[in-house]
Amino acid sequence: MSISLAAQINSILAALILLTAFGLLVQRRIYGLLHLFAWQGLFLSISTAVVGFVAEKHHLYISSLITLVLKVIVLPYILHVLIMRLKIHREIETVVNVPITMLIGIALVIFSYSLTSPIRELSTHVTKSTIAVALATVLLGLLMMITRRHAVTQIIGFLSMENGLFFAATSATYGMPLVVELGVGLDILIAAFIFGIFFFHINTAFDSLDVEQMARLKEED
Amino acid sequence: MTIFTLLGVSFIGALVLAFVGDRKFAPEINIVCSFASFVASIVLALQVYQDGPFVAGGKFFFIDAFSVYLVVLTSFVSMTTTIFSKPYMRRERDHGRVGHWGMRFYHAMFQLFIFAMLLCLLTNNVGVLWIAMELATLATVLLVSLYKTPTAIEAAWKYFILCGVGIAQALFGTVLLYFAAEKVLGEGGDALLWTNLSQISGQLEPTVLKLAFVFLMVGYGTKVGLVPLHNWLPDAHAEGPTPISAVLSGLLLNIALYALVRCKVLVDGSLGTHLAGNIMMGFGLLSILVASFSMLRQKDIKRMFSYSSIEHMGIATFAFGLGGPIATFGALLHMLVHSLTKSSIFFTVGHASQMHDTQEMSKIRGLIRGNPLVGWGLMLGVMSIVGMPPFGVFTSEFLILTATMKDAPLMTPFLLLGLGVAFAALLRRVQPMVSGHIPSWQHPLKASHVPVILHMVLVLVIGLYMPNFLSRWFHMAVELLK
Numbered sequence: 001m002s003i004s005l006a007a008q009i010n011s012i013l014a015a016l017i018l019l020t021a022f023g024l025l026v027q028r029r030i031y032g033l034l035h036l037f038a039w040q041g042l043f044l045s046i047s048t049a050v051v052g053f054v055a056e057k058h059h060l061y062i063s064s065l066i067t068l069v070l071k072v073i074v075l076p077y078i079l080h081v082l083i084m085r086l087k088i089h090r091e092i093e094t095v096v097n098v099p100i101t102m103l104i105g106i107a108l109v110i111f112s113y114s115l116t117s118p119i120r121e122l123s124t125h126v127t128k129s130t131i132a133v134a135l136a137t138v139l140l141g142l143l144m145m146i147t148r149r150h151a152v153t154q155i156i157g158f159l160s161m162e163n164g165l166f167f168a169a170t171s172a173t174y175g176m177p178l179v180v181e182l183g184v185g186l187d188i189l190i191a192a193f194i195f196g197i198f199f200f201h202i203n204t205a206f207d208s209l210d211v212e213q214m215a216r217l218k219e220e221d
Numbered sequence: 222m223t224i225f226t227l228l229g230v231s232f233i234g235a236l237v238l239a240f241v242g243d244r245k246f247a248p249e250i251n252i253v254c255s256f257a258s259f260v261a262s263i264v265l266a267l268q269v270y271q272d273g274p275f276v277a278g279g280k281f282f283f284i285d286a287f288s289v290y291l292v293v294l295t296s297f298v299s300m301t302t303t304i305f306s307k308p309y310m311r312r313e314r315d316h317g318r319v320g321h322w323g324m325r326f327y328h329a330m331f332q333l334f335i336f337a338m339l340l341c342l343l344t345n346n347v348g349v350l351w352i353a354m355e356l357a358t359l360a361t362v363l364l365v366s367l368y369k370t371p372t373a374i375e376a377a378w379k380y381f382i383l384c385g386v387g388i389a390q391a392l393f394g395t396v397l398l399y400f401a402a403e404k405v406l407g408e409g410g411d412a413l414l415w416t417n418l419s420q421i422s423g424q425l426e427p428t429v430l431k432l433a434f435v436f437l438m439v440g441y442g443t444k445v446g447l448v449p450l451h452n453w454l455p456d457a458h459a460e461g462p463t464p465i466s467a468v469l470s471g472l473l474l475n476i477a478l479y480a481l482v483r484c485k486v487l488v489d490g491s492l493g494t495h496l497a498g499n500i501m502m503g504f505g506l507l508s509i510l511v512a513s514f515s516m517l518r519q520k521d522i523k524r525m526f527s528y529s530s531i532e533h534m535g536i537a538t539f540a541f542g543l544g545g546p547i548a549t550f551g552a553l554l555h556m557l558v559h560s561l562t563k564s565s566i567f568f569t570v571g572h573a574s575q576m577h578d579t580q581e582m583s584k585i586r587g588l589i590r591g592n593p594l595v596g597w598g599l600m601l602g603v604m605s606i607v608g609m610p611p612f613g614v615f616t617s618e619f620l621i622l623t624a625t626m627k628d629a630p631l632m633t634p635f636l637l638l639g640l641g642v643a644f645a646a647l648l649r650r651v652q653p654m655v656s657g658h659i660p661s662w663q664h665p666l667k668a669s670h671v672p673v674i675l676h677m678v679l680v681l682v683i684g685l686y687m688p689n690f691l692s693r694w695f696h697m698a699v700e701l702l703k
Contacts, residue, residue, distance in 0.1 A: 165392050214379075
């Protein structure tokens with residue numbers, strides 16, 4: 001595989017990751033969100049493997065494998081079980097202002113490109129054009145957590161942000177040192193158990209997973 | 222070797238306590254573990270004091286005067302907190318606020334939390350620092366929701382989401398830092414070690430480093446509780462169990478500030494400008510002002526003191542940002558005395574709210590008559606935290622103010638305004654709580670006074686007479702942070 005071909009494949013995967021990030025932003029069905037998230041993880045995993053192959057960085061295969069296991073299999077499975085247990089698989093969330101959210105999302109992508117331009121100039125890696133997409137994925141995840149009011153959706157936004165961070169690590173630096181990647185993976189796994197417990201607590205305390213109802217803690221006068 | 226003991230004790234302690242669960246002797250195990258950590262940290266501190274900074278464990282650990290003083294502080298406050306939490310949590314258990322599983326969880330997670338904080342301080346790797354910080358957050362999230370009331374769950378969810386978002390920015394900052402470092406040091410784990418980074422700091426790419434610092438500032442700043450990233454902090458402190466409020470406020474905020482200061486030293490050292498320092502000064506000053514005015518309108522006692530923590534973290538951040546030997550010395554001292562005073566205040570607040578079965582300040586009355594040690598403990602703690610002489614907080618704030626007048630005179634009025642408003646807000650609320658007659662709803666309480674007395678005596682001693690070894694220690698740290 002030649003370098004330019006790999007760079008092109010990587011760009012296509014980056015575009016797909018960005019596309020799924022936008023999809024997550026406006027998808028209303030819980031299951032749809034879960035599928036999109038799993039797809040995003042898969043694209044990320046393939047992209048990491050491609051970069052690892054072309055740059056001959058073999059520790060990236062491990063990183064790719066971690067992503068595959070964690071983001072495509074384990075986390076979607078945990079979420080799937082939780083969604084079934086909590087009987088929310090049919091739930092449709094009302095998403096307000098889809099066009100405005102999309103426009104803000106596009107603005108964030110442009111912002112990412114301008115913010116990361118010094119890094120693109122300095123980088124000698126084949127993946128340098130994708131660092132902006134990585135930052136955009138992080139910011140879109142953030143936007144999703146702000147605009148959506150469902151606990152499961154917020155968590156998927158959070159995990160999608162983590163995807164963006166992993167992508168940033170592969171595209172800017174050919175991956176973080178292995179000890180760091182493993183540690184981050186472990187933290188995400190612990191976080192998964194914690195939000196699993198949380199879903200049940202929220203559901204019992206508020207009779208729903210709508211975070212909108214959480215408005216008791218306010219500044220009082 | 223001492224490092225492994227130090228980390229091992231709390232980690233194994235967490236595992237053992239997860240198995241021991243709600244048995245009668247679980248609090249004692251908790252105390253013993255924390256005491257062992259404290260002894261190990263003293264040994265470590267003596268090593269650093271004699272031999273200077275050193276790396277260990279194949280460059281994985283790095284200890285210098287700055288981190289070791291926080292290690293001692295962390296293990297000390299966690300030890301006194303376990304002593305305080307023994308009767309406190311027993312009473313919560315007897316009143317049915319925490320169940321069997323809750324207690325198991327509480328003890329195990331407490332030790333895990335201590336482990337994570339110590340790892341943050343001891344590690345040499347910027348990435349591992351991030352991982353340990355996230356671990357500390359995750360360990361405390363479920364502790365905040367321990368009571369499982371709707372408000373507690375809301376607070377914990379907010380904490381989880383906001384700190385998760387914040388800390389993700391810090392990871393992006395770390396990636397950028399690695400990107401800059403890798404160009405000079407080559408790939409692999411070595412490029413993320415503090416010891417290597419500080420050696421090559423002049424060669425790092427300035428534009429990337431600036432961008433990295435902005436992300437690191439937002440990320441770790443969220444954990445420090447700096448305005449406008451502070452929303453999680455009052456909720457998490459007010460809704461969690463009091464021992465957790467004490468360690469969150471007294472320890473975790475310090476650890477996050479430690480990470481921020483390390484990044485600042487690296488970035489300003491390599492840029493040769495004062496950019497990072499200026500950003501920190503801005504955030505610090507804003508935190509002082511917003512937090513002190515917010516204190517005026519609080520009704521919940523723990524909420525009020527959590528705003529006070531934001532204010533004091535703002536002061537320390539401001540002083541570190543200001544830089545210079547006097548301000549840095551003041552900031553280091555401030556972190557120490559704030560941590561001791563604030564955790565002691567939370568101990569007395571915990572007792573006071575158990576005596577009245579509420580955290581509402583309008584219902585807490587007659588503390589000195591009801592329980593003199595709790596009443597005076599709170600009163601003296603508040604006198605200390607608002608910066609009255611002869612307590613240690615006065616010394617540190619005085620140093621910081623002096624340095625501000627010299628280096629940034631235009632900031633002085635704002636700093637004084639914040640301190641003045643905080644002074645008024647706290648004393649106005651606390652004075653009626655401690656004085657007056659015992660209300661009918663107050664009931665007597667068997668409190669543990671040792672931690673409060675210990676902390677207050679230390680703060681007083683530091684205020685009256687700074688021991689030689691402490692000032693030498695701080696001078697060593699100031700040299701490092703230049």
